[in-house]
Amino acid sequence: MATLGDVAARAGVSISAVSRVLANAPSARVSEATRERILEAARELRYRPNFAGRALKSARTQVIGLVVPDLTNALFTELMHGAEDEAAERGYTMLLGRADDYRPGGEVLGRLIGEGRVDGVVVQVGDGVPTAGLGDLLGSGAPIVLINSAYPGHAGSVALDDETGTRLATEHLLDLGHQRIAFANGLPRSFTAKRRRLGYKAAMTAAGLAIPQGYETRLGYTADNGRAALQRLMAHDEPPTAIVVANVNAAIGMLAQARATGIRVPDDLSVACVHDSWTAENTWPPLTAVKMQFYAMGRTAVRGVIARIETGEAADVVITDPAPELIVRESTAPLRQR
Template structure:
């Protein structure tokens, strides 16, 4: 670990001179010759500023945390890439962290923000939990930006146009001639799941079809939840001919559940899910999805957070410029087709 003073004594100059040159601080007064000597020596000695010392002095770490319920979810890949890009551009480093439950999240935020390891955090609440439930931590306006859900204290948040995505999915099925369409939703508490359900209802209403409440389930996105959902839908008379699933992973799970129930897709049942990532192309049949601008969401989250850090406050943002895009694969087909 070469330090500033190592470089300084190697060059035969003061520590402050070295510091100023390396940061090229505004108003630095140093001769061109020593400047070159300093730069050259620092390079040779492979000097790197110590992060702890610097953040202690500056009272900021230039690190942002991104806390997600499950890092290995393919859906997060794009999101994280967008966030990383934006962070890098603004001179920040992105740190990834996982927090499965409420307790985990409390702990994690306390460690990250409370101990000054990061300047701010982007948080997606674990499924079924709403931002207000960690009010304890946001008590004195911690620099946290929420994904997919707004905190009542308006601490900053970014959201996708979930209603539009669900409408796109539903319209696709309607265009294929389906009328008896089921909605497989997330947990009732989830704001984004709620917005998607609304979008579904809007599309149905606009097409002039009633929504059969027996065809709306809200079990969640886990694999076993798909079994529960399809079991319920199989009871309905008559059975639905198509499904809008509120989430890609849940959509994949629904395909599995349908197969176990000998319900063949897409012949007897069309399935379309919100969100897209590569695993959707690996299922059988490949899953029709609605692609959402996750990369932009990641970028927006970082920008929102940085604004929050600099200005002290940040507006909630709804990303609605890029409209959700249907990715037609083989899990949907025309009715009676």
């Protein structure tokens, strides 16, 4: 690969002249002719600035890390997409880290930031994973933006409007005349689960309805968790006529389980879930879902990291625009009168 030195030699000027011309620096005082010669030489040699040289000198890599616990979740795919788009537009590249049980978040982050591989990071800590080891890093003032989680005393986070999302789903079922509405939620420790729960409760309370004992399960966000939730909820003395599921994957599992056990959706049971995805419109019946703005979340998180890097400002953001959006499909129907 050609270096500045090569270009300089070919153009017959000094390295600094080349550097300044190629950087379009105002401090580049060169004649038009020299400028032309330099540009041409660079073109001919296919010069590209060496990343390591530049990073060493400037202490910037123009790389942002994204650390997530589980790549296989469709949610992260959308998130990553948004992050990638925003980063590309701002001249950054995304680096992928993973914090699983073997390599806890602290270790991966420490490496990424400590070695100067990235200028900043977007982090989602796993629902189960304790934030141990993150403390030092967060305190160290490194540009870290947390998504779907919070850490006491740390500024710089992005969350979705989980409460509104869940409230919309619940209100939709209420509008259809349902009163016995149960809630299949994520794990108790989960940041989003706690927030989604608030939306469900708020809607029920606003409608003047009490929530019966055992009407909330907190099993998790996977399809299998959804299956288990259905079993548990339908075994209730007064089984619900509608269920709000806190996650689309769980809802898909729930739908399959309903089929398998002879529960007809939406005739016997209406199901609405939080988080839309292309899979939701290809179940049977297609799932009524609330679209959560994960793409926007990715963009916002990256924007936050860049702001932190470049201007130092840090903010905690809840994405309300675009707002969560209810998409009515056929898994919900008016309460059957009997």
